[in-house]
Amino acid sequence: MINESSDSILSVRNLHATVDGTEILKGLNLEVRAGEIHAIMGLNGSGKSTFSKVLAGHPDYEVTAGEILFKGDNILELEPHERATAGIFLAFQYPLEIPGVSNRDFLRVAYNAHRKARGEEEIDVFDFDDLLDEKLDIVKMEAAFLDRSVNEGFSGGEKKRNEILQMALLEPTLAILDETDSGLDIDALKTVANGVNQLTRPDNAVVLITHYQRLLNYIVPDYVHVMADGRIITTGDRELAQELESRGYEWLLAEHRLEVTA
Amino acid sequence: MAHSLSDRDVMTVSPHSLDPQEAYLKALVQTAQAVVPADLALADLRHRAEALLKEQTFPSTRQEDWRFTDLSAMLALDLGGAEEVTASESTIAALRLPETAGAQLVVVNGRFSPELSRLQGLPGGAIAGSLRDLMNRGLLPQSWGDYLGQASGSHEVFTALNTVGFADAVVLWLPRHVVVETPVQIIYLSQPQATPALVQPRALVVAEAGSALTLVEDYWGARSEAHCTNGVTELWLGDNAQITHSRIQREGMGTFHIGKTVVTQGRESQYGGTSVGLGARLARHHWEIYQTGAQTTTRLYGLTAIANRQHSDTHSLVALSHPHGTVEQVHRAIVDGRAHSVFNGRIVVARAAQLTNASQLNRNLLLSDQARVDTKPQLEIVADNVKCSHGATVSQLQADEIFYLQSRGISATQAQRLLIYAFAMEMLDKLPLASLRSALADAIAQWT
Numbered sequence: 001m002i003n004e005s006s007d008s009i010l011s012v013r014n015l016h017a018t019v020d021g022t023e024i025l026k027g028l029n030l031e032v033r034a035g036e037i038h039a040i041m042g043l044n045g046s047g048k049s050t051f052s053k054v055l056a057g058h059p060d061y062e063v064t065a066g067e068i069l070f071k072g073d074n075i076l077e078l079e080p081h082e083r084a085t086a087g088i089f090l091a092f093q094y095p096l097e098i099p100g101v102s103n104r105d106f107l108r109v110a111y112n113a114h115r116k117a118r119g120e121e122e123i124d125v126f127d128f129d130d131l132l133d134e135k136l137d138i139v140k141m142e143a144a145f146l147d148r149s150v151n152e153g154f155s156g157g158e159k160k161r162n163e164i165l166q167m168a169l170l171e172p173t174l175a176i177l178d179e180t181d182s183g184l185d186i187d188a189l190k191t192v193a194n195g196v197n198q199l200t201r202p203d204n205a206v207v208l209i210t211h212y213q214r215l216l217n218y219i220v221p222d223y224v225h226v227m228a229d230g231r232i233i234t235t236g237d238r239e240l241a242q243e244l245e246s247r248g249y250e251w252l253l254a255e256h257r258l259e260v261t262a
Numbered sequence: 263m264a265h266s267l268s269d270r271d272v273m274t275v276s277p278h279s280l281d282p283q284e285a286y287l288k289a290l291v292q293t294a295q296a297v298v299p300a301d302l303a304l305a306d307l308r309h310r311a312e313a314l315l316k317e318q319t320f321p322s323t324r325q326e327d328w329r330f331t332d333l334s335a336m337l338a339l340d341l342g343g344a345e346e347v348t349a350s351e352s353t354i355a356a357l358r359l360p361e362t363a364g365a366q367l368v369v370v371n372g373r374f375s376p377e378l379s380r381l382q383g384l385p386g387g388a389i390a391g392s393l394r395d396l397m398n399r400g401l402l403p404q405s406w407g408d409y410l411g412q413a414s415g416s417h418e419v420f421t422a423l424n425t426v427g428f429a430d431a432v433v434l435w436l437p438r439h440v441v442v443e444t445p446v447q448i449i450y451l452s453q454p455q456a457t458p459a460l461v462q463p464r465a466l467v468v469a470e471a472g473s474a475l476t477l478v479e480d481y482w483g484a485r486s487e488a489h490c491t492n493g494v495t496e497l498w499l500g501d502n503a504q505i506t507h508s509r510i511q512r513e514g515m516g517t518f519h520i521g522k523t524v525v526t527q528g529r530e531s532q533y534g535g536t537s538v539g540l541g542a543r544l545a546r547h548h549w550e551i552y553q554t555g556a557q558t559t560t561r562l563y564g565l566t567a568i569a570n571r572q573h574s575d576t577h578s579l580v581a582l583s584h585p586h587g588t589v590e591q592v593h594r595a596i597v598d599g600r601a602h603s604v605f606n607g608r609i610v611v612a613r614a615a616q617l618t619n620a621s622q623l624n625r626n627l628l629l630s631d632q633a634r635v636d637t638k639p640q641l642e643i644v645a646d647n648v649k650c651s652h653g654a655t656v657s658q659l660q661a662d663e664i665f666y667l668q669s670r671g672i673s674a675t676q677a678q679r680l681l682i683y684a685f686a687m688e689m690l691d692k693l694p695l696a697s698l699r700s701a702l703a704d705a706i707a708q709w710t
Contacts, residue, residue, distance in 0.1 A: 056669050059661070080668035081677075089669075096666040100684025106670075109680065113671035149684075166670060 001202065002222050006034040008072060009174050009205040010055075015066035016230075017054045024050040026230035027066070032174070035202045039216055040209045041241060042227035043249055048209045049093060051227070052178040056090040057083050070174065085117035087173030091163040091180050098150035103162065106150045107132065111169055135168040139195045157188035164195040175199070176207045181215035193218030213245040228258050283320040286337050287419070291315055293460050294427020297343040297372075303397055307411045311425035314417045321419060330604040330636045331546055331575040336518050339488055344371040344429070344459040349451050354378050357482055359697045362447035367391075369450045372429045372463045383444045390446075393431035393466065403435060403468075410466050413496050413524040414581070415550050420520045424494040428464035435466075436473035438500070445476035445695055452483035452491060452513065463493040471500035471528065476694055477507045481521070483514040483541070490518040497523070499531035501555060506534045508693050510702070513541040515572070522548045529555025529584070536563040536692045538702055539574050540709070549578040553615075556584040564593035565689035567709060568601040575604035582615035589620040594689050596682060597626065597633040604636045611643040611650065618645060622652040627659070627685050679710045 010032040017025040024047050032038055042048050054061045055068065057080035068075050075083055098106065111131075112122040123131070136143060139161040151159050160180055167175050177196070181189055196219055200206060208219060216224070216238060224240040225232045226249070233256045234240070244252070280288065291312065298308065320337075321328040349370045358366055364383020367390060368375045374392035381390050389401060393410075396402040411425050432448060450463045469475050479495060491513060499505055505525075513519050519542035525533050539545050551560050566574045580589050595603040605624045626635040639652040659681050667677035686706045693699045 056665075058665055079674070080665060081671050081673045084669055084671040092666065092669075096663050098663055098666070098681070098684065100688045101680055106667075106680075109676070110667075110670035110672055113673070113676070117671065170670065 001035045003033070003035055003202075006202070008032070009034055009036075009070070010207075011069040013067050013069075015051075015054070015068065016064045017050065017061050018064055019050065019061050023064070024061075024230055025054065028227075028231050030225070030232060032205045032207065034205060036223065037200065037206045037208065037219060037221045039221035039224045039241060040207060040227055040232070041211070041224060041244060046227040047230040048227050049178055052090055052176045052209055055083075055088060055176055056080055081113065084170075085114050089167050089170055089172030089175045091160075091167060091175065091177040093179040093182065095151050095159040095163055097152045097154075099152050101150050102147055103150050104132070104146040107146070107166065107169055110166065114170055132169070135165055138168045138198050139164045140191050141165055156183040157185065160184060160188065160192050161195070164192055168195065168199055171199075171204075173204050174207070175204070176209065178209045179211060180208070181210055181212060189215065190218060213241040216241050226252060228253055228256065233258070281319075282337055283322055287315065287318065287320040290320070290341065290423060290460065291426055293341055293343055294423055294462065296427075297429045298427055299429075301394065308426055311411065311416075311422040314422045315419065315426065318419045318422075327577070330602070331544070331573065333518075333544070335544070336490065339458050339490065339518070341460040341490055342457045344461040345455045346373055346429075347371055347453045347455065348375065349378065349453055351378065353451065354449060357449050357480060359445075359447055359478065359695055361695045361697060362445050362478065365442070365444040365446040367432050367434070367446070367448045369432055369448065369463050371451070371453050371459065372461045374430055374432050384446070385440060385442055387437050387440045388442060389433065389435035391433060393433050396433055402433065403437075406466075409468055409496065409498050411496075413498075413526050413550075414552050415524060415548075415579075418522070418548065420492050421494055421522050421524075421548075424462045424464055424492050424522070427460075428462045428494070431464035431466055433466050434475075434477070435468045436470060436475060438470045439472040440470075441474045442476070445478060447478040447480065450479070450481045450491070450493060452485070452489060452517065454485045454487065458488045458490070461489060461491045463491070465493075465495040467496065467505070468498045469500060469503040469505055472502050473500065474504040475506070477505060478695060478698060479507070479509045481511045481513055481519065481541075483517055485514040486516045487514075488516040488518070490520070492520045494522045495524070497525045497533070499525065499527045499533055501528040502530045503528065504532045506694055507536070508695065508698060509535065509537040510698070511537075511539040511541055511545060511547070512705070513545075515541065515543055517542040519545040521546070523550070524548075525551045525560075527551065527553050527555065527558045527560065530557045531555070532559040534561040536689070537565070537576070538690070538693075539564075539566045539576070540568070540702075540705060542572065542574070544573045546575040547577065549576065551578075551580045553580070553582045553584060553587050557586040558584065559588040560590075562589075562591040562593070563689055563692040565686055566593075566595040566597075566603050567686060567706060568596070568603060569598035569709070570601060571599065572601045573604075574601070576606070578607045579610065580608070580620070581610045581612070582618050582620070583612040584614060585616045585618075587615055587618045587620075589618070589622070591622040592689070593624045594685065595624075595626045595635065596629065596686060597635055598629040600630075600632045602634040602636075605654070606638045606640070607652075608640045608642065609650070609652070611641070611645050611648055613644045615645045616647045618648040618650065620648070620650040624654040626654070626656040627682065628656060629659070629682070679707070682710045683707060
């Protein structure tokens, strides 16, 4: 939902970032306001996933120029966990398996870390279980998943639903969904999209990173950006995504005098 | 040892001059013998062990079996005999597990303590207590001589040293078909004394055909000054007997802990052992299992968690010589600081042991650049129709896993703790007693 007067959630200005000395992001600009849903599309290698990891503070990436303002504050000096408790959430393309840590314990530790950062008391185990029951419903997950190790032996769809469960629990101000649709069958995609839709509010924002237009049939974006060569080269609305679906990326890259490298 | 420097000088004047290792072993034997009361019943066994020791030397890193475990620091230790002391109930109270109430055998400095032990929860027929006392009262089954000191591998130097000089032994004997519902706990406590002591606990557990037992052995010492524990536990499982065994070593940080667990399994018996080592300056555990009948099952789980300059060495052997045997072994080590963990696991499958199913995995987590792991999983297979696998991994905490946890608001330090805890818990979960599991989980949580 676009509302020109709502608060800025994310403001990325001239962002440059490298990994192992190779520059991946080359002057990226993006403005996200409260209540908005943004989709970032682009070919493999365009820098989409790198951008999501830089936002979350992955230590392998070095920001060499530019700034990232989250609700007006520069977050570049914040540790990943500080960005998380400030309200940034990254749903991973490939969620990690953590053998030996039960999903329930993991969720409780994460939830309590957020409470602690807000200066609140830790929640007790029983109250937490009640809270989880409510959240499970959002992603149609069985409670049995809570007592298994985090993502261990989960199918692709289960892992992605588990990511959205974490999002539901942690209630971020900015959720970045990195290729959450990849590898999902249509039923799982609908469940995941439905979960995300239930979590959008006028005071938060979502950035969807995706390869395909398909997800955008279920989560309708306010803006569609196309990334190439480490920058956003063009921005449009939902129709841009449909055009990309039917015509491909080549015409757009040609307009910007960029070669198709992937 | 009970010798001053000048005594040793006298020893070196003997016709063939002794090297330091030989001299040290000789002195250890004398120290061990000094605590042994005159008892004719064991005289033969002790003499045979002493004769075996005369042909051996104190281990050095020149021996393949001791390549990674250097005992030379022990040579500087002037060990005397363990004094006959008591412990207060308050020392023991914290170690008593609620599940073992009424089935607790307490051993202080290698001697069974009737005052601190609680045996009223054992079923009729079960025999438990001090070897010497049971012998004197005529309560020990006549066949004891077939078991005590008779297991394979009893010639090994530390086992023989224990046999030469254990002051008394703990006996737990289950006649045929006796099922002990209450888990039994043996607490081995090392009490401080003025001079460093050689403490030699000995346990004999005989589970006759069809009997069943859950056993916890807990080696415990709070003190940090130097001493040496050299413990031997012999477990005998008759046909179709079952023992679930937890061996916990949390001795003081000045301790040299040498331990032997030898398990002899009859046909269709099941032995499941979980060994956890957290303490001691230097620990070495020999864990030997001999399957002597068909369709026998052995499960071995191990966890070592060491830091600073601790050294821990697990040497296991599973010898299969009959068909349809099963072995599952998993050993994990967490190594921090300048600590050094050694795993040497041998599974030997003889020609007769057809249709053996054996797996062995050793996983190591290194937490510092200066921590060290030496691992040697070994399968020696002569039989041709078997299913066997083994492997070892050495890794650090995974940066991607830490980042994933961080991205959910968990600090890097807390994420590391969680991952270390999880690595340990997968082994601690094998412990059957909830109170022990949670006590050790707390120890790991504090340790990280």
